[in-house]
Amino acid sequence: MNGHRLFTALDLAGTFAFAISGAVAARDRGLDWFGVVAIAFAVACGGGVVRDVCIGAVPPVGLTDWRYLAAALAASLLTISAHAMVVRISHPVIIFDSIGLALFAVTGAQKTMILGHDAEAAVLLGVVTAVGGGVVRDVLLNRVPIILRREIYASAALVGAAIEVAGERLGWLSIGRTWVAVASCFALRCLALRYKWSLPRFSGGDDSP
Amino acid sequence: MNGHRLFTALDLAGTFAFAISGAVAARDRGLDWFGVVAIAFAVACGGGVVRDVCIGAVPPVGLTDWRYLAAALAASLLTISAHAMVVRISHPVIIFDSIGLALFAVTGAQKTMILGHDAEAAVLLGVVTAVGGGVVRDVLLNRVPIILRREIYASAALVGAAIEVAGERLGWLSIGRTWVAVASCFALRCLALRYKWSLPRFSGGDDSP
Amino acid sequence: MNGHRLFTALDLAGTFAFAISGAVAARDRGLDWFGVVAIAFAVACGGGVVRDVCIGAVPPVGLTDWRYLAAALAASLLTISAHAMVVRISHPVIIFDSIGLALFAVTGAQKTMILGHDAEAAVLLGVVTAVGGGVVRDVLLNRVPIILRREIYASAALVGAAIEVAGERLGWLSIGRTWVAVASCFALRCLALRYKWSLPRFSGGDDSP
Numbered sequence: 001m002n003g004h005r006l007f008t009a010l011d012l013a014g015t016f017a018f019a020i021s022g023a024v025a026a027r028d029r030g031l032d033w034f035g036v037v038a039i040a041f042a043v044a045c046g047g048g049v050v051r052d053v054c055i056g057a058v059p060p061v062g063l064t065d066w067r068y069l070a071a072a073l074a075a076s077l078l079t080i081s082a083h084a085m086v087v088r089i090s091h092p093v094i095i096f097d098s099i100g101l102a103l104f105a106v107t108g109a110q111k112t113m114i115l116g117h118d119a120e121a122a123v124l125l126g127v128v129t130a131v132g133g134g135v136v137r138d139v140l141l142n143r144v145p146i147i148l149r150r151e152i153y154a155s156a157a158l159v160g161a162a163i164e165v166a167g168e169r170l171g172w173l174s175i176g177r178t179w180v181a182v183a184s185c186f187a188l189r190c191l192a193l194r195y196k197w198s199l200p201r202f203s204g205g206d207d208s209p
Numbered sequence: 210m211n212g213h214r215l216f217t218a219l220d221l222a223g224t225f226a227f228a229i230s231g232a233v234a235a236r237d238r239g240l241d242w243f244g245v246v247a248i249a250f251a252v253a254c255g256g257g258v259v260r261d262v263c264i265g266a267v268p269p270v271g272l273t274d275w276r277y278l279a280a281a282l283a284a285s286l287l288t289i290s291a292h293a294m295v296v297r298i299s300h301p302v303i304i305f306d307s308i309g310l311a312l313f314a315v316t317g318a319q320k321t322m323i324l325g326h327d328a329e330a331a332v333l334l335g336v337v338t339a340v341g342g343g344v345v346r347d348v349l350l351n352r353v354p355i356i357l358r359r360e361i362y363a364s365a366a367l368v369g370a371a372i373e374v375a376g377e378r379l380g381w382l383s384i385g386r387t388w389v390a391v392a393s394c395f396a397l398r399c400l401a402l403r404y405k406w407s408l409p410r411f412s413g414g415d416d417s418p
Numbered sequence: 419m420n421g422h423r424l425f426t427a428l429d430l431a432g433t434f435a436f437a438i439s440g441a442v443a444a445r446d447r448g449l450d451w452f453g454v455v456a457i458a459f460a461v462a463c464g465g466g467v468v469r470d471v472c473i474g475a476v477p478p479v480g481l482t483d484w485r486y487l488a489a490a491l492a493a494s495l496l497t498i499s500a501h502a503m504v505v506r507i508s509h510p511v512i513i514f515d516s517i518g519l520a521l522f523a524v525t526g527a528q529k530t531m532i533l534g535h536d537a538e539a540a541v542l543l544g545v546v547t548a549v550g551g552g553v554v555r556d557v558l559l560n561r562v563p564i565i566l567r568r569e570i571y572a573s574a575a576l577v578g579a580a581i582e583v584a585g586e587r588l589g590w591l592s593i594g595r596t597w598v599a600v601a602s603c604f605a606l607r608c609l610a611l612r613y614k615w616s617l618p619r620f621s622g623g624d625d626s627p
Contacts, residue, residue: 026357032408034364035357049263054467056476058265059321063330112477121481135558140344142353144560148444148453155452199450235566241617243573244566258472267474268530272539349553351562 011107014100015068017093019044019075022137024086027079029141036080039137041072047132051108051125055115094193102185105130105157106178109164119165126161127154152192155199160185220316223309224277226302228253228284231346233295236288238350245289248346250281256341260317260334264324303402311394314339314366315387318373328374335370336363361401364408369394429525432518433486435511437462437493440555442504445497447559454498457555459490465550469526469543473533512611520603523548523575524596527582537583544579545572570610573617578603 022043026036045062052060062068079086086093108129112122131147131154138145147154160181167177191197231252235245254271261269271277288295295302317338321331340356340363347354356363369390376386400406440461444454463480470478480486497504504511526547530540549565549572556563565572578599585595609615 029353030410031353031357032359032410034367034408038357038363053262053471054477054481056265056474059263059326059330059334063263063333064327066329069329069333117477118482120484120487121477124481124487125477139348139557140354140357142351142560144447144449145558148449148456148558150450154456158452199452201448201450238562239619240562240566241568241619243576243617247566247572262471265474268472268535268539268543272472272542273536275538278538278542348557349563349566351560 007103010099011103012067012071013096014103015044015071016075017096018100018133019072020079020086020093021097021134022072023076023079025137025141027083033076033080037072037076039140040075040079041069042140043133043137044068044072044075045133046136047104047108047129047134050132051112051129054125054128055112055117055121057111057115095190098186098189098193101130101153101157101189102160102182105160105185106164106181109161110178113165113168119169122165123158123161126164127157130154130157130161150198150201152188152197152199156185156189156192159188216312219308220312221276221280222305223312224253224280225284226305227309227342228280229288229295229302230306230343231281232284232288234346234350236292242285242289246281246285248349249284249288250278251349252342252346253277253281253284254342255345256313256317256338256343259341260321260338263334263337264321264326264330266320266324304399307395307398307402310339310362310366310398311369311391314369314394315373315390318370319387322374322377328378331374332367332370335373336366339363339366339370359407359410361397361406361408365394365398365401368397425521428517429521430485430489431514432521433462433489434493435514436518436551437489438497438504438511439515439552440490441494441497443555443559445501451494451498455490455494457558458493458497459487460558461551461555462486462490462493463551464554465522465526465547465552468550469530469547472543472546473530473535473539475529475533513608516604516607516611519548519571519575519607520578520600523578523603524582524599527579528596531583531586537587540583541576541579544582545575548572548575548579568616568619570606570615570617574603574607574610577606 019040022040023036026039031039045060045068048068049060049062052058052062105126109122109126111129112125113119117125134147135145163181163184164177167181168174172180228249231249232245235248240248254269254277257277258269258271261267261271314335318331318335320338321334322328326334343356344354372390372393373386376390377383381389437458440458441454444457449457463478463486466486467478467480470476470480523544527540527544529547530543531537535543552565553563581599581602582595585599586592590598
């Protein structure tokens with residue numbers, strides 16, 4: 001498997017993991033099957049749609065590339081028909097979710113730079129690509145987005161996107177900086193999960209979902 | 210009345226019914242008059258704005274065609290000044306809402322194809338046009354969008370948009386396929402209301418609004 | 419200080435006040451520091467991003483002008499490190515917030531007209547620029563947007579944007595009408611705060627946030 005194919009395979013695995021997170025949350029909330037598919041699809045392509053609208057790449061790739069819809073359908077089918085199995089594979093799903101986070105952050109930043117936009121927009125839209133779908137999911141399910149409340153998640157995406165953009169500005173080779181950026185984001189996210197790192201908070205706050 | 214005029218009249222009636230659904234929900238939630246008008250307007254043009262932004266048709270028609278704003282103002286005025294009457298006409302409003310759903314789904318898919326985008330985007334954006342306003346309403350009123358929770362509503366829009374797009378690909382005559390698509394969506398929605406059809410759900414879930 | 423510099427200084431003060439409102443609300447809700455910065459940034463540039471996407475001015479200025487991000491970072495730092503002080507300056511912050519409201523409404527309408535769009539879009543997008551960030555803040559914090567529930571806030575923005583657009587159509591001099599529009603919106607908002615004006619509501623409604 002060469003680098004490009006590996007990249008595509010990882011991207012699909014990440015998209016599928018994102019869709020699973022949406023389908024499981026929608027099912028737990030008691031939505032019907034249309035709602036489950038809709039939320040799964042929103043997580044899989046929501047961040048990319050917002051990015052593409054912001055950089056003028058219309059129609060957004062999430063609405064024209066059938067693989068996002070296929071990932072949402074497959075994740076919904078699996079979640080509905082084999083819920084016990086989905087619970088059992090929750091550990092690999094978290095790993096794939098972290099891969100998706102890293103790839104989406106870096107490729108989101110890349111696409112923004114390729115269209116000629118500046119470094120700040122590239123970093124911000126890298127983060128939006130990676131976490132936007134999860135934010136849409138939580139807004140539709142009527143809860144404060146989990147990424148704003150705890151854990152190193154969006155901040156790991158920020159590190160990945162920033163390394164990619166800084167590397168491009170410093171003239172690093174494309175293939176090298178991409179893998180360094182993806183690996184950094186992925187490693188940071190996994191370490192945070194393993195050691196339960198989280199960012200500080202500043203008040204009693206309301207912890208309910 | 211010729212076909213085109215009938216189409217425009219139905220479109221206006223549907224838009225008005227959408228605005229009524231927003232104004233009533235906002236009033237019940239205790240919003241002030243600005244909030245009532247804002248929610249009514251959001252339901253009337255929200256789906257179309259998202260569609261137009263996604264296909265690059267800016268500024269969105271909802272912001273430039275005064276009839277959407279007029280429908281929102283009329284619906285708000287009626288809901289505020291004659292609430293008892295609005296409750297009494299709830300049955301015709303549901304019929305107009307179903308007409309709006311069918312027309313928005315089919316015309317949303319049409320507009321996407323006219324701008325040269327592919328079939329998947331056309332079907333998806335047809336559904337977004339039809340149900341987007343209702344989703345925005347529910348997100349602003351802080352509840353899980355009702356279309357994700359029960360009833361055949363978004364799925365009827367999906368059927369209408371899919372028939373329109375499939376008909377175009379199969380070379381059906383434009384006027385014929387449009388009416389078939391609109392009628393199918395409308396009939397499915399009415400049958401679902403009449404016989405209380407809904408899509409299956411998969412867990413105990415949280416049923417509160 | 420000449421007119422243009424005064425304008426820029428007021429714009430920055432308004433952006434900063436918007437960011438403070440986001441940082442304080444996010445801190446009170448118990449978000450971590452990433453969440454605090456994200457909400458502060460969303461309030462500072464959210465309305466402008468929606469406006470720019472709707473008029474095709476991509477990438478939105480909020481993502482490319484570093485001053486929005488700087489305002490969000492400064493406001494977050496201040497809110498986290500010196501919360502007691504932020505509470506003490508809440509009165510000046512309300513004044514700056516009203517300045518931001520007035521400037522965002524008027525400049526939002528201006529930018530829409532400069533890009534050649536019509537009067538209705540200009541007024542609507544002026545209001546969206548002014549209040550959009552606050553709506554995004556409240557949606558992300560899972561509550562009904564406060565501007566839809568009480569007080570003269572969005573309606574003051576509407577007055578400012580409408581005066582600017584009407585003045586342009588009537589051929590008033592640019593500099594004169596801008597200051598009249600800004601001053602009208604600001605004065606209306608301050609009078610509403612001082613005398614606790616609010617728009618009428620129409621039902622018992624749910625008052626909880």
